[in-house]
Amino acid sequence: MNTAEFSKRGAVWLDALTCSTPLQPDYRPSVRVADARLGDHPARFIAVVPDPDNPFPRARSGEIGLVEAWEVARAVRDVVDADAQQDDKRREKRAIVAVIDVASQAYGRREEAYGIHQALAGAADAYASARLAGHPVIGLIVGRAMSGAFLAHGYQANRLVALADSQVMVHAMGKESAARVTLRSVADLEAFTARVPPMAYDIDSYASLGLLWKLLSVSNADAPTGADQSIVEQTLQAALDDIRADPSRGLGGRLGSVHRAASVKVRQKLREQWR
Secondary structure: HHHHHHOOOHHHHHHOOOOOOOOOOOOOEEEEEEEEEEEEEEEEEEEOOOOOOOOOOOOOOOHHHHHHHHHHHHHHHHHHHHHHEEEEEEEOOOOOEEEEEOOOOOHHHHHHOOOOOOOOHHHHHHHHHHHHHHEEEEEEEEEEEEEEHHHHHHOOOOOOEOOOOOEEEOOOOHHHHHHHHOOOOHHHHHHHHOOOOHHEHHHHHOOOOOOEEEEEEOOOOOOOOHHHHHHHHHHHHHHHHHHHOOOOOHHHHHHHHHHHHHHHHHHHHEEEEEE
């Protein structure tokens, strides 16, 4: 599978899960926003997709750049603000589904000069604010979830769901970059990551860290069949029900894995010292 085919997954899955609902018209081509139903509940689906005509060259292959980050933040905050203004206080707060296939944050001089760190933080804060305001937020990883792009788009979700596919990966940086930073060859890095799950790229290793709510097997992650679509839809609905049944709006549920024992201990020590 080449990069071009791989990078279409965000658009393909957003279209499938929203039954080709028309996109919201006032967003840039690299950010797709659709309002549809998740089971019997209203939801907003958001994906960042490649745009070969993006005026920022570093953000043409599915990266999250300045524009993408601010647009994602706007898509999320518009839901929060609109639902907060409803006269009927009994209306349920809409779910937000981040469909995730993002290569990385956009690296470039212009991005750095114009504050991409603030743009990415704005997107992450929008998702976190929505979650804390009571909006169920679900992250669906269908492709790459790399670096600051994943932190900005989806990582703040109440529940993370991923496809069990060899092309689905989560990491802080690509293998070549990680090899340069660690002064290893790519082959050495791959041998190292086979022994250390937090450094690995495959989704099974990531799942072992306890950060995923569900890992799903589908027959075709690039062109989902009706059965694939049904499996994912049912899981997203189950995630929504699980979130609504959970009074906690935090992310503490991600600390249950044996690999997170040190993280749990650090948090315990910090609480003790804070008291």
